Amino acid sequence: MAIVSTKSLRRLSDKLPSSAGVAAGALLESADYIDELEALISTMTNKIESIQDELNLSRVKQMDLIVDKADYIKGIHLINEHNKQLREALEFYQEVQDYKSLADIHITRAHLTKLGQDMGATAREALLSTWSEVN
Numbered sequence: 001m002a003i004v005s006t007k008s009l010r011r012l013s014d015k016l017p018s019s020a021g022v023a024a025g026a027l028l029e030s031a032d033y034i035d036e037l038e039a040l041i042s043t044m045t046n047k048i049e050s051i052q053d054e055l056n057l058s059r060v061k062q063m064d065l066i067v068d069k070a071d072y073i074k075g076i077h078l079i080n081e082h083n084k085q086l087r088e089a090l091e092f093y094q095e096v097q098d099y100k101s102l103a104d105i106h107i108t109r110a111h112l113t114k115l116g117q118d119m120g121a122t123a124r125e126a127l128l129s130t131w132s133e134v135n
Contacts, residue, residue, distance in 0.1 A: 006031040006038075087127070094123035 013027040 006034045009034070090123040090127050092123075094120040094127055 009027045009031040013024040013031070016024040016027075
C-alpha cells in the first residue's frame with residue numbers, strides 16, 4: 001500500500017474536473033482528517049515521552065530510597081553491634097565478685113584504683129538505665 005501525503009491529496013483534489021466535485025471534497029476532507037490525526041499522534045507521543053521521563057525520574061528516586069534504606073539498615077546493624085560490645089564490657093565490669101577478689105589480697109581501699117573503688121557500681125547503673133530505656 002502506497003503512503004500518500006495530505007499535500008498530494010490536496011493537489012489531486014485541485015486537478016480533478018469540476019464534475020468530480022464530490023470526490024474532490026472527499027479528498028480534501030480526508031486530507032484534513034489525516035492532518036488532525038497526525039497532530040493528535042504528535043501530541044500523544046509528546047505526552048507519552050513526558051510520562052516516560054516522569055516514570056524514569058520516579059524509578060531513580062525509588063532506587064535512591066532503596067540505597068538510603070540499605071545504608072540505614074547497615075548503620076543500625078553497626079550500632080547494634082557496638083551496643084552489644086559496650087554491654088559486654090559493662091557486664092564484665094559490673095561483677096562485684098571480681099572486685100572482692102582484689103580485697104582478698106589485703107589491699108586497702110585507699111590503694112585501689114577508681115575502678116576498684118567503684119566496684120562495678122557505675123557499670124551496673126548504666127546497664128540498668130540502658131535496659132529500662134529499651135523496655
